[in-house]
Amino acid sequence: MSEPLDQLKDVLKQHKQSLTRSRKIIFAALQDKEPQTMHEVIVACQGEVDRASVYRTVALFEQIGIIQRLQIGFKYKLELSDVFHHHHHHLTCNKCGKTIKLPEDDQLEKRLDALAKSQNFKMQGHQLEIQGRCENCS
Amino acid sequence: MSEPLDQLKDVLKQHKQSLTRSRKIIFAALQDKEPQTMHEVIVACQGEVDRASVYRTVALFEQIGIIQRLQIGFKYKLELSDVFHHHHHHLTCNKCGKTIKLPEDDQLEKRLDALAKSQNFKMQGHQLEIQGRCENCS
Protein backbone atom coordinates (compact mmCIF):
# COMPACT_ATOMS: atom_id res chain seq x y z
CA MET A 1 0.00 0.00 0.00
CA SER A 2 1.15 3.51 -0.69
CA GLU A 3 3.00 5.34 2.00
CA PRO A 4 0.96 8.50 2.41
CA LEU A 5 -2.18 6.45 2.81
CA ASP A 6 -0.56 4.49 5.61
CA GLN A 7 0.37 7.74 7.22
CA LEU A 8 -3.18 8.98 6.89
CA LYS A 9 -4.46 5.79 8.45
CA ASP A 10 -2.04 6.21 11.34
CA VAL A 11 -3.09 9.73 12.12
CA LEU A 12 -6.71 8.71 11.95
CA LYS A 13 -6.12 5.75 14.22
CA GLN A 14 -4.34 7.97 16.73
CA HIS A 15 -7.58 9.86 16.97
CA LYS A 16 -9.76 6.74 16.98
CA GLN A 17 -11.07 7.42 13.52
CA SER A 18 -11.32 5.00 10.67
CA LEU A 19 -10.03 5.17 7.15
CA THR A 20 -13.19 5.11 5.08
CA ARG A 21 -13.71 5.16 1.36
CA SER A 22 -14.80 8.81 1.36
CA ARG A 23 -11.88 9.90 3.44
CA LYS A 24 -9.46 8.26 1.04
CA ILE A 25 -11.07 10.01 -1.90
CA ILE A 26 -10.95 13.39 -0.25
CA PHE A 27 -7.38 12.86 0.82
CA ALA A 28 -6.42 11.89 -2.70
CA ALA A 29 -8.10 14.99 -4.06
CA LEU A 30 -5.76 17.12 -1.98
CA GLN A 31 -2.59 15.15 -2.47
CA ASP A 32 0.19 16.75 -4.50
CA LYS A 33 -1.97 19.70 -5.42
CA GLU A 34 -1.81 23.39 -4.94
CA PRO A 35 -4.10 24.64 -2.17
CA GLN A 36 -7.72 24.33 -3.27
CA THR A 37 -10.97 26.03 -2.41
CA MET A 38 -13.69 24.02 -0.74
CA HIS A 39 -15.63 24.22 -3.96
CA GLU A 40 -12.77 22.73 -5.92
CA VAL A 41 -12.52 19.85 -3.53
CA ILE A 42 -16.26 19.26 -3.74
CA VAL A 43 -16.09 19.24 -7.52
CA ALA A 44 -13.10 16.92 -7.48
CA CYS A 45 -15.16 14.45 -5.46
CA GLN A 46 -18.30 14.93 -7.55
CA GLY A 47 -20.33 11.76 -7.77
CA GLU A 48 -18.06 10.05 -5.27
CA VAL A 49 -18.64 11.96 -2.09
CA ASP A 50 -21.55 14.14 -1.09
CA ARG A 51 -21.08 17.82 -0.40
CA ALA A 52 -22.09 17.52 3.24
CA SER A 53 -19.60 14.73 3.77
CA VAL A 54 -16.82 16.76 2.26
CA TYR A 55 -17.56 19.52 4.76
CA ARG A 56 -17.66 17.02 7.60
CA THR A 57 -14.45 15.34 6.54
CA VAL A 58 -12.56 18.54 5.99
CA ALA A 59 -13.58 19.70 9.46
CA LEU A 60 -12.35 16.43 10.92
CA PHE A 61 -9.09 16.49 8.98
CA GLU A 62 -8.52 19.98 10.17
CA GLN A 63 -9.09 19.14 13.81
CA ILE A 64 -6.64 16.28 13.78
CA GLY A 65 -4.04 18.15 11.82
CA ILE A 66 -4.27 16.47 8.43
CA ILE A 67 -5.44 19.56 6.65
CA GLN A 68 -4.42 23.15 6.98
CA ARG A 69 -6.62 26.08 6.06
CA LEU A 70 -5.07 29.11 4.40
CA GLN A 71 -6.81 32.43 4.22
CA ILE A 72 -6.38 33.61 0.67
CA GLY A 73 -7.94 36.94 -0.11
CA PHE A 74 -11.67 36.45 -0.04
CA LYS A 75 -11.70 32.72 0.03
CA TYR A 76 -9.86 30.24 2.10
CA LYS A 77 -8.04 27.30 0.63
CA LEU A 78 -7.15 23.87 1.87
CA GLU A 79 -4.01 21.84 1.66
CA LEU A 80 -2.51 18.84 3.39
CA SER A 81 -0.53 19.79 6.47
CA ASP A 82 3.22 19.61 6.96
CA VAL A 83 2.98 15.98 7.96
CA PHE A 84 2.27 15.14 4.34
CA HIS A 85 4.16 17.93 2.67
CA HIS A 86 7.38 19.70 3.20
CA HIS A 87 6.98 22.59 5.54
CA HIS A 88 6.52 25.81 3.63
CA HIS A 89 4.83 29.19 3.61
CA HIS A 90 2.83 31.09 1.04
CA LEU A 91 2.59 34.39 -0.67
CA THR A 92 -0.98 35.13 -1.65
CA CYS A 93 -2.02 37.71 -4.17
CA ASN A 94 -4.76 40.06 -2.98
CA LYS A 95 -5.91 40.60 -6.52
CA CYS A 96 -5.89 37.37 -8.47
CA GLY A 97 -5.81 35.02 -5.50
CA LYS A 98 -2.82 33.09 -6.74
CA THR A 99 -0.70 31.38 -4.11
CA ILE A 100 3.03 31.10 -4.44
CA LYS A 101 4.96 28.61 -2.40
CA LEU A 102 8.02 30.00 -0.70
CA PRO A 103 11.12 27.85 -0.67
CA GLU A 104 12.19 26.71 2.77
CA ASP A 105 14.19 29.36 4.46
CA ASP A 106 16.56 28.45 7.21
CA GLN A 107 17.19 31.98 8.24
CA LEU A 108 13.49 32.60 8.73
CA GLU A 109 12.91 29.40 10.64
CA LYS A 110 15.84 30.07 12.89
CA ARG A 111 14.60 33.54 13.65
CA LEU A 112 11.25 32.13 14.66
CA ASP A 113 12.96 29.61 16.92
CA ALA A 114 14.92 32.38 18.54
CA LEU A 115 11.85 34.53 19.06
CA ALA A 116 9.91 31.71 20.66
CA LYS A 117 12.84 30.87 22.88
CA SER A 118 13.15 34.48 23.98
CA GLN A 119 9.69 34.15 25.52
CA ASN A 120 10.39 30.74 27.05
CA PHE A 121 7.92 29.34 24.63
CA LYS A 122 8.16 25.84 23.25
CA MET A 123 7.22 26.10 19.59
CA GLN A 124 5.26 23.18 18.16
CA GLY A 125 4.33 24.72 14.85
CA HIS A 126 3.68 27.93 13.07
CA GLN A 127 1.91 29.48 10.17
CA LEU A 128 2.98 32.41 8.08
CA GLU A 129 1.24 34.09 5.24
CA ILE A 130 2.38 37.06 3.24
CA GLN A 131 -0.32 39.01 1.44
CA GLY A 132 0.17 41.44 -1.39
CA ARG A 133 0.43 41.64 -5.14
CA CYS A 134 2.01 39.09 -7.38
CA GLU A 135 4.19 39.99 -10.30
CA ASN A 136 1.34 40.12 -12.79
CA CYS A 137 -1.07 42.11 -10.65
CA SER A 138 1.13 44.86 -9.28
CA MET B 1 -8.23 66.95 8.38
CA SER B 2 -7.25 63.92 10.39
CA GLU B 3 -4.12 62.08 9.40
CA PRO B 4 -5.33 58.53 8.87
CA LEU B 5 -8.07 59.80 6.59
CA ASP B 6 -5.49 61.58 4.48
CA GLN B 7 -3.54 58.40 4.29
CA LEU B 8 -6.65 56.51 3.23
CA LYS B 9 -7.32 59.08 0.56
CA ASP B 10 -3.76 58.74 -0.71
CA VAL B 11 -3.91 55.01 -1.03
CA LEU B 12 -7.25 55.26 -2.79
CA LYS B 13 -5.93 57.88 -5.17
CA GLN B 14 -2.93 55.74 -5.98
CA HIS B 15 -5.41 53.19 -7.23
CA LYS B 16 -7.62 55.76 -8.97
CA GLN B 17 -10.37 55.41 -6.43
CA SER B 18 -12.20 58.16 -4.64
CA LEU B 19 -12.82 58.72 -0.98
CA THR B 20 -16.58 58.50 -0.68
CA ARG B 21 -18.87 58.90 2.27
CA SER B 22 -19.43 55.14 2.60
CA ARG B 23 -15.77 54.37 2.42
CA LYS B 24 -15.05 56.81 5.20
CA ILE B 25 -17.69 55.23 7.39
CA ILE B 26 -16.41 51.72 6.83
CA PHE B 27 -12.86 52.81 7.43
CA ALA B 28 -13.89 54.49 10.68
CA ALA B 29 -15.66 51.34 11.79
CA LEU B 30 -12.38 49.47 11.60
CA GLN B 31 -10.12 52.12 13.03
CA ASP B 32 -8.55 51.49 16.42
CA LYS B 33 -10.54 48.32 16.92
CA GLU B 34 -9.74 44.70 17.45
CA PRO B 35 -10.19 42.61 14.31
CA GLN B 36 -13.88 42.29 13.50
CA THR B 37 -16.02 39.81 11.62
CA MET B 38 -17.75 40.93 8.44
CA HIS B 39 -21.01 40.78 10.34
CA GLU B 40 -19.71 43.12 13.02
CA VAL B 41 -18.65 45.62 10.41
CA ILE B 42 -22.03 45.42 8.73
CA VAL B 43 -23.77 46.03 12.04
CA ALA B 44 -21.43 48.89 12.86
CA CYS B 45 -22.47 50.56 9.61
CA GLN B 46 -26.17 49.77 10.04
CA GLY B 47 -28.38 52.46 8.59
CA GLU B 48 -25.37 54.23 7.12
CA VAL B 49 -24.08 51.78 4.54
CA ASP B 50 -25.87 48.90 2.88
CA ARG B 51 -24.70 45.34 3.38
CA ALA B 52 -23.82 44.87 -0.26
CA SER B 53 -21.74 48.02 -0.25
CA VAL B 54 -19.85 46.86 2.79
CA TYR B 55 -18.92 43.68 0.94
CA ARG B 56 -17.91 45.62 -2.12
CA THR B 57 -15.85 48.10 -0.15
CA VAL B 58 -14.12 45.48 1.94
CA ALA B 59 -13.16 43.65 -1.25
CA LEU B 60 -11.75 46.84 -2.69
CA PHE B 61 -9.91 47.76 0.49
CA GLU B 62 -8.42 44.33 0.56
CA GLN B 63 -7.20 44.44 -3.00
CA ILE B 64 -5.43 47.71 -2.52
CA GLY B 65 -4.00 46.72 0.82
CA ILE B 66 -6.04 48.84 3.21
CA ILE B 67 -7.60 45.89 4.95
CA GLN B 68 -6.15 42.58 5.99
CA ARG B 69 -8.10 39.41 6.63
CA LEU B 70 -7.08 37.23 9.53
CA GLN B 71 -7.99 33.64 9.96
CA ILE B 72 -9.16 33.15 13.52
CA GLY B 73 -10.50 29.72 14.29
CA PHE B 74 -13.00 28.93 11.58
CA LYS B 75 -14.02 32.47 10.84
CA TYR B 76 -12.04 35.25 9.35
CA LYS B 77 -11.81 38.73 10.74
CA LEU B 78 -10.91 42.08 9.28
CA GLU B 79 -8.57 44.76 10.44
CA LEU B 80 -6.80 47.72 8.93
CA SER B 81 -3.47 46.75 7.46
CA ASP B 82 -0.08 47.55 8.88
CA VAL B 83 -0.02 50.89 7.12
CA PHE B 84 -2.61 52.17 9.57
CA HIS B 85 -1.45 50.62 12.77
CA HIS B 86 1.59 49.01 14.24
CA HIS B 87 1.57 45.34 13.87
CA HIS B 88 2.81 42.45 15.92
CA HIS B 89 2.63 38.70 16.06
CA HIS B 90 1.41 36.23 18.62
CA LEU B 91 2.49 33.10 20.35
CA THR B 92 -0.50 30.94 21.19
CA CYS B 93 -0.32 28.24 23.86
CA ASN B 94 -1.90 24.99 22.71
CA LYS B 95 -2.71 24.06 26.29
CA CYS B 96 -3.96 27.06 28.21
CA GLY B 97 -4.82 29.18 25.19
CA LYS B 98 -2.88 32.18 26.36
CA THR B 99 -1.57 34.48 23.68
CA ILE B 100 1.69 36.31 24.08
CA LYS B 101 2.43 39.36 22.00
CA LEU B 102 5.83 39.30 20.36
CA PRO B 103 7.81 42.51 20.30
CA GLU B 104 8.47 43.84 16.83
CA ASP B 105 11.44 42.16 15.32
CA ASP B 106 13.43 43.90 12.67
CA GLN B 107 15.39 40.87 11.68
CA LEU B 108 12.23 38.88 11.03
CA GLU B 109 10.55 41.67 9.12
CA LYS B 110 13.61 42.17 6.96
CA ARG B 111 13.75 38.50 6.16
CA LEU B 112 10.13 38.57 5.06
CA ASP B 113 10.80 41.58 2.88
CA ALA B 114 13.68 39.77 1.26
CA LEU B 115 11.63 36.64 0.68
CA ALA B 116 8.79 38.55 -0.90
CA LYS B 117 11.18 40.47 -3.08
CA SER B 118 12.85 37.29 -4.24
CA GLN B 119 9.53 36.29 -5.82
CA ASN B 120 8.85 39.73 -7.29
CA PHE B 121 6.02 40.02 -4.86
CA LYS B 122 4.83 43.32 -3.46
CA MET B 123 4.08 42.67 0.19
CA GLN B 124 1.08 44.50 1.62
CA GLY B 125 0.87 42.66 4.89
CA HIS B 126 1.59 39.44 6.63
CA GLN B 127 0.41 37.23 9.37
CA LEU B 128 2.35 34.95 11.65
CA GLU B 129 1.16 32.71 14.38
CA ILE B 130 3.38 30.49 16.47
CA GLN B 131 1.72 27.63 18.29
CA GLY B 132 3.19 25.63 21.14
CA ARG B 133 3.49 25.62 24.90
CA CYS B 134 3.93 28.60 27.13
CA GLU B 135 6.29 28.68 30.07
CA ASN B 136 3.72 27.45 32.56
CA CYS B 137 2.33 24.64 30.45
CA SER B 138 5.45 23.01 29.12
Added chain:
DNA sequence: CAATTTATTGCAAATTTGTCGCAATTTGTG
Protein backbone atom coordinates in the same frame (compact mmCIF):
# COMPACT_ATOMS: atom_id res chain seq x y z
C1' DC C 1 -21.23 76.58 -11.80
C1' DA C 2 -24.46 74.10 -14.82
C1' DA C 3 -24.33 70.24 -17.73
C1' DT C 4 -22.68 65.88 -18.68
C1' DT C 5 -20.24 61.70 -17.92
C1' DT C 6 -18.67 58.16 -14.83
C1' DA C 7 -18.44 55.75 -10.62
C1' DT C 8 -20.78 54.32 -6.48
C1' DT C 9 -24.72 52.97 -3.80
C1' DG C 10 -29.10 50.88 -2.12
C1' DC C 11 -32.46 47.62 -2.82
C1' DA C 12 -34.43 43.22 -3.83
C1' DA C 13 -33.63 38.90 -5.61
C1' DA C 14 -30.56 35.10 -6.78
C1' DT C 15 -26.81 32.28 -5.78
C1' DT C 16 -23.47 30.15 -2.98
C1' DT C 17 -21.84 28.20 1.27
C1' DG C 18 -22.29 25.74 5.25
C1' DT C 19 -25.48 22.87 8.69
C1' DC C 20 -28.75 19.54 10.37
C1' DG C 21 -31.67 15.44 11.18
C1' DC C 22 -32.41 11.01 9.96
C1' DA C 23 -32.62 6.62 7.40
C1' DA C 24 -29.54 3.69 4.79
C1' DT C 25 -24.70 2.01 4.33
C1' DT C 26 -20.12 1.00 5.67
C1' DT C 27 -16.63 -0.09 8.80
C1' DG C 28 -14.16 -2.16 12.72
C1' DT C 29 -14.47 -6.19 15.75
C1' DG C 30 -14.78 -10.65 17.27
Added chain:
DNA sequence: CACAAATTGCGACAAATTTGCAATAAATTG
Protein backbone atom coordinates in the same frame (compact mmCIF):
# COMPACT_ATOMS: atom_id res chain seq x y z
C1' DC D 1 -20.30 -13.76 8.79
C1' DA D 2 -23.00 -11.08 12.33
C1' DC D 3 -23.38 -7.19 15.23
C1' DA D 4 -22.62 -2.56 17.17
C1' DA D 5 -20.93 1.80 16.20
C1' DA D 6 -19.59 5.21 13.11
C1' DT D 7 -20.17 7.35 8.64
C1' DT D 8 -22.66 8.76 4.61
C1' DG D 9 -26.18 10.58 1.40
C1' DC D 10 -30.13 13.10 0.92
C1' DG D 11 -33.14 16.59 1.24
C1' DA D 12 -34.39 20.78 3.58
C1' DC D 13 -32.66 24.87 5.90
C1' DA D 14 -30.23 28.95 7.37
C1' DA D 15 -26.61 32.11 6.76
C1' DA D 16 -23.36 34.49 3.93
C1' DT D 17 -22.17 36.64 -0.26
C1' DT D 18 -23.03 38.31 -4.98
C1' DT D 19 -25.59 40.44 -8.73
C1' DG D 20 -28.55 43.43 -11.82
C1' DC D 21 -30.33 47.59 -12.12
C1' DA D 22 -32.31 52.12 -11.17
C1' DA D 23 -31.21 56.05 -8.27
C1' DT D 24 -27.61 59.05 -6.38
C1' DA D 25 -23.23 61.05 -5.69
C1' DA D 26 -18.76 62.38 -7.40
C1' DA D 27 -15.71 63.88 -11.00
C1' DT D 28 -15.09 66.36 -15.27
C1' DT D 29 -15.85 69.59 -18.87
C1' DG D 30 -16.83 73.76 -21.15
